Amino acid sequence: MKCWNCEKDTQGRPFCPDCGKIAARPPGASHFDVFGLPRTYDVDVAALERQYRELSLKLHPDRFAQADARERRLSLEQTTALNEASKTLKDPTKRAFYLLKLHGVDLEREDAGAQKDMPLEFLEEVMELREALDEAMEAKDVERARKMATDVETRRKAALQEAVDTLRTLEKGPPVESSVKKASHALGRVRYFTRFLEQVETFEEEMLS
Amino acid sequence: MSKNGYLQIHDPLKPKGYAVGIDLGTTNSLVASVIQGKPRCLAADEGESNLLPSVVHYGKDGGVVVGARAKTLAAEHPTDTIVSVKRFMGRSPEDAETRKLGAYKFASGGKVVRFEVSGGQPVTPIEVSGEILRALKRRAESHFSGRVEQAVITVPAYFDDAQRQATKDAGRLAGLEVLRLLNEPTAAALAYGLDKGSQGTYAVYDLGGGTFDVSILKLVDGIFEVKSTGGDSALGGDDFDRAIAQRVLEAMGQSSPTPSLVAEVLAASRKAKEALTDAPEVELTVGSHRQALKRSDFEEWIRPFVQKTGVVCRRALKDAGVTASELDGVILVGGATRVPAVRRFVAEQFGREPLSDIDPDQVVALGAAVQADLLTNVDRQDEVLLLDVIPLSLGLETMGGLVEKLIQRNSTIPTAAAQIFTTFKDGQTGLDVHVLQGERELVEDCRSLARFTLSGIPPMPAGMARVEVRFQVDADGILAVTAKEQSTGTTQSITVKPSHGLTDEEIETMLLDSIDHAEDDVQVRQLREQRVEAERVLTEASRQLGEHGELLAEGERAPIEAAMAKVREVAQGNDHHALKEAIHALDEQCKPFVERVMNQALTKVVAGHSVEEF
CATH class of the missing domain: 1.20.1280.20 (HscB, C-terminal domain)
Structure with a gap:
């Protein structure tokens, strides 16, 4: 994915590694990708929750209240995806359905x-x-x-x-x-x-x- | 229609002035701000109360009075003085809440409640709330001797989409950029959490004048994560007042009291309720009527309301997956939690004494000020974050009048969900989409948020067309619905705003209507505003007629043009009321046509794609 700001590769990260701006969500990214986890059933839920809080602190729309419209939109999209991924992977049943x-x-x-x-x-x-x-x-x-x-x-x-x-x-x-x-x-x-x-x-x- | 400058508040180059937190309460409202690192409620003057009674009086001369002075006018002018307007936010005239004991005259018709007042046109709850917010904005501006343009406004956690949208609209009407709608219990937790650096799981029990909320929150590493929330947006201290008032009216032998008497009895009942907090027995006086009230009787009368909150608390605990004994604390918020029976009940429910170190009247505004500071002050950004949830499930109507939930209650926001619609008949070109909010299974038991038709689907065999309807709930808990043509991945999409609230245009009109009637040159000003509005509406109408003339039905053009001519004519004169009416008439005349234009915009989403693409 090309960064919208500096045009360098974002490497699928939430923020562009080069210029540090919030990045667009890579198309087709899975819930596991959001956390950089392998696609396996066994997930360390406590670690996942910690990572969820860390990512939320950086990505949440509250962090972009004064940013421009594009960054606000990207923050909304990424946080929405983060919440969905966290909800799915935390729950043993939802996680199984998702893997299927x-x-x-x-x-x-x-x-x-x-x-x-x-x-x-x-x-x-x-x-x-x-x-x-x-x-x-x-x-x-x-x-x-x-x-x-x-x-x-x-x-x-x-x-x-x-x-x-x-x-x-x-x-x-x-x-x-x-x-x-x-x-x-x-x-x-x-x-x-x-x-x-x-x-x-x-x-x-x-x-x- | 137009999206012109009145709504365009965000301009990154312009300094924004001060940001405040506002508790827009049923009974009282407050404004607070973080000053030298500490949140503080602002008073009108040094030494005065910082509570602004949420009362708005509309004078016969068109003047508006807000707050304590308006409150003193309530008994004498019951229908022109709106108290507890929050109860009516986002509600229709048919709502059960709207029809409770009260002194108002409602204008007939329409989807939104409108109060008849003697000074002018009927006013909506959004406009009344806008007056309260404007008064608070002025208070803060005079405190800072500077502009205040951004605010965090609190709402009951259990407010549905319509009520949230209405609150946001009221903010815009008052000239405020609403940085965030913040749930009241979450705001309270924020005020407590920052004071004490607490960790753990807390319950917030918030019983205000007209609304009840309970939230279960987990605090870890500076993150306030709401685990669940529950409530009743039509339950509060006002119900306690009415419980007393009904008995008093009975005792007085008044079966059909005048609005004036109702207002007077309600005010006396409220006073009695407050006095019963400290005294076991009080005397209530209305005119020559005197009546002794015992606390034990009062507690008996309000028992059903208090019990109702218990059911909600148990469900919230269950939804959060915790038991009462696992909680680290219970926080009391809202004036009605001063009632001793309520405190006892909370202590019983949660098996511990609740915390109320911070004034339950101020705690929400203080939390809102903290959040406003967090949102505007870059230096504080890494400290604290609130993760809130949506209080009520969102869904779509399916076959047989049932609701299919797309987003479950207590999902962390922002959140999204999508549903694919396919056609079920050969050659079908339209799809009805009905958006609902609530927990019940039947459509009729849920709140209808929006209803629209996707038309212009190219005719093809049943099940071939695929249209994705997507729900996106933002961090304010407000929903946007998007319809998207699926198979080609075309990004073209439209956003449908819930149908119960007001359109941007209506807000603009109200903005123009209401810009500071307090000023002396109100007449001149209103005329000027109406002329600007006339100009805008005429330009817009000409544009629509030019661009979409083909959508006019036979015989529709002439009356629209006549209405336009009328607006032009009246704009020459000096009567702003007449001009407003002429503009309104033009609006009405254009309505069916404009709806068609909107429908066509919707249609374009799915039209224009060949069968192969689907």
């Missing part, structure tokens, strides 16, 4: 083919859970819903662990299609279980208020 996305499967998208491609057993499991929760909600039985949530939370954790293990094997070698598929099925389950837990939570809140 870097492997080409974006489960966040509503029309994602991978979602429609879940194994039959899982769909049956979903149906059963769905019916059981509907019954509990109809009966206004918070206790029963809560018990289901505890059980689903265990399943969610197991599915996340399976996804993480698979993502780690993918880090070691060249991409294997069957592994990507395995990780995406596991995270597909995580996604469903998370939604289920959110529903229980909403139900609990409604019952309490």
Whole structure:
């Protein structure tokens, strides 16, 4: 990337190494790139938070309140990206989804083919859970819903662990299609279980208020 | 329409004068500044109170009075004296908050609340707040004997986009460059943090006159990171006053009191509430009516409001992922936290005695002054940074009247999110985009921020067109929505401002309207301003007619030209009211046409690309 100010190479850094001006975000930079980290699941969250604070101190729009319009815009763009990267990488679940996305499967998208491609057993499991929760909600039985949530939370954790293990094997070698598929099925389950837990939570809140 | 000089305040070559922090409160407002390294609230005169009552009186002669003197006029002129205007910021006339017990006359129609006042045209809450801000600006200018052009203005953390936008507009109206909208609890934490160099996790419980906020913050290495925030922007000490007032009116046998009586009873109730902080029992007097009030009764009446804050606190703790026992301290902010029942409740909720070493009335303004100093003083830039969050989720309407959230509440700002829209019918050329804010699932339960149609998509099979709608929330917590043609990577884009607030043009008009009515030559001045405005509007209308004449429907041109002729004619005379009306009439006449021009601008984003490009 060429620096807008001195035209030297910014080397993908937040500030031009030559003239020190705030740089434009390199197109296609990943969340890992924002922190100069390798694309691996294992992230030192405490170190990441420290680095986040250091970068925020330098990049935040408050630091550019008196700067010109271009620098203010670049600060906004970089800080927005920094916040998004930090939020994603700090959270073990979001981080797993993001790594899968870097492997080409974006489960966040509503029309994602991978979602429609879940194994039959899982769909049956979903149906059963769905019916059981509907019954509990109809009966206004918070206790029963809560018990289901505890059980689903265990399943969610197991599915996340399976996804993480698979993502780690993918880090070691060249991409294997069957592994990507395995990780995406596991995270597909995580996604469903998370939604289920959110529903229980909403139900609990409604019952309490 | 035009973007002319009235809004263009930022000029890097021009010295900016002093920067101040302003707490624009429901009951009282304050201005503060960092003087010799310490934040200080500024008083009108030596030895006087630095609280400016947030009361604006509109006189029959068109004059405006702000502050303590306006407050004394409230009982006699209840409809011409606006108190607690903050409650109405960014709200529509139908809002539940707008319809609470009060003495105002509202102008009918429109998306924005307007107060009928006897001195002239109805005024909006933005204009009323602008008067308060202008009074504070004058106070600071006389203190410094110099210009004040930049300010940090505080807002309740729980203010939504409309309320924030309205506050920013009021700042601009007062001739201030708003450096930052700062959340009140965050400002309070800043005032405390700098005094004590604290580290750790704190809760700020802020119960003001009309709003309630709670924020959970983590302080590490000079960074104030807001972990979560919650609140109710229609809950505060005013509700306590109304709780008393309702009982008093009942006791007086008044089922349909006059505005004057309502204002008087509310004022007496407020006094009683304040007195009950120190005395277990007080006597309230309204005319010949006398009534004894017990603190225990008062506490019973306000219990539902206080309980409501507890629910919000628990949710904020949960969102922040901390328990009450993990907190290092609880800070009290806002005049209503003087009520002993509130203090007890906070202590119970958080399991510790709250801190209130800094005057809860001043702490927010002091924090705002610190932030203004940090933003303008290059030497201080490495010391402290605030990382705030957006209080309410942002989303888009999807099929079946449901809201899909794009940005979750408590996301650190600035933040952004995008959604790809595809067409669902063959040959579809338009897409409706409806932007909402709130936590509920149904569209009707959320706040509608903006609604627009992307039209002019080239006809193609369903699902082929791809338009990216992007949300960007800036460091003030204000949203901009951008629509972008996706497949070709064309950078062309448009920004849609939320529809509830005021347009830049309306602000300009108000600026012209309101430039210091306090001056003696107000008539001459207004006429001059209206003539400038007339000139601007006429130029603009001619330009639009010339450039976009093809967008006029049949029979539309003649009435617009007639309205233009009328403006020219009235501008020759000396009646600024008549001129203003003529300008308004022209504006109204142009409205459908100008909307079409705007729509076309929107359309251009997606139009002009061939099918192959999509």
